[in-house]
Amino acid sequence: MIMTPRRTKIIIIFIFALMFSVFAPFYYVNRLVWAFDEARNATILKIQYTKEKEIVETVTFFIHSVTFSIFSFVFVILCTVVLIVKLNSKTKWRKATAAKGANTAEGVGVKDKMVVKMVTFISSIFIICFVPGTLIFLFMALEPEFSHGGRYKNIYFVVWSFSFVMETVNSSVNIFVYLKMSSKYRAVFMKTFLRKEEK
Structure with missing residues (x-):
């Protein structure tokens, strides 16, 4: 009676949104950028860290x-x-x-x-x-x-x-x-x- 299918969906969506909002800043300060690598003589994806x-x-x-x-x-x-x-x-x-x-x-x-x-x-x-x-x-x-x-x-x-x-x-x-x-x-x-x- 407590955990109805509708409430379960709402709870799952809420948990997903909460976890997404917690980790969004982490991905903002650890960015993927295209950068030229001299050792490989090619442009590759690298992680770039921000000051925050x-x-x-x-x-x-x-x-x-x-x-x-x-x-x-x-x-x-x-x-x-x-x-x-x-x-x-x-x-x-x-x-x-x-x-x-x-x-x-x-x-x-x-x-x-x-x-x-x-x-x-x-x-x-x-x-x-x-x-x-x-x-x-x-x-x-x-x-x-x-x-x-x-x-x-x-x-x-x-x-x-x-x-x-x-x-x-x-x-x-x-x-x-x-x-x-x-x-x-x-x-x-x-x-x-x-x-x-x-x-």
Whole structure:
């Protein structure tokens, strides 16, 4: 009811416009220009930097990599907590309603518990895997020497390598979580890829 197709389109367009407006100044200060290269004796495309490059890149980096990254991280945590609380209250209500009837349904709330467990697990994987990247961006904003050309470049490359591995893990394990915890996903997966009907 909340995420209707119309609202989804509006949100996607808004996100695109926001990201475009954040990165437009970056491309303005890093321009592509035609320039004569003496070594090649030809006119080629080169990047030309403007004098505002440093300040624009600093602001762009802070908005995109620090602010947006931390906001999305906190937003996922809040949405997960709200979803778990709502599902748990729904389960309690169903149990209370079933208890008032003549025959108490023993399976009431089992599906909701599985959903809570799966959502918590998926969100936990996301949070754990994206903590390093978020912390790295934050540290980069606080310490300018922590960059690919700075004094701490060796540590920079090591921690980013670890962060990329963690992000890869996050992208890779979700399918196995859904296969294990979601009967509908498993049934569709088996039917689509293995041509088997799950009993």
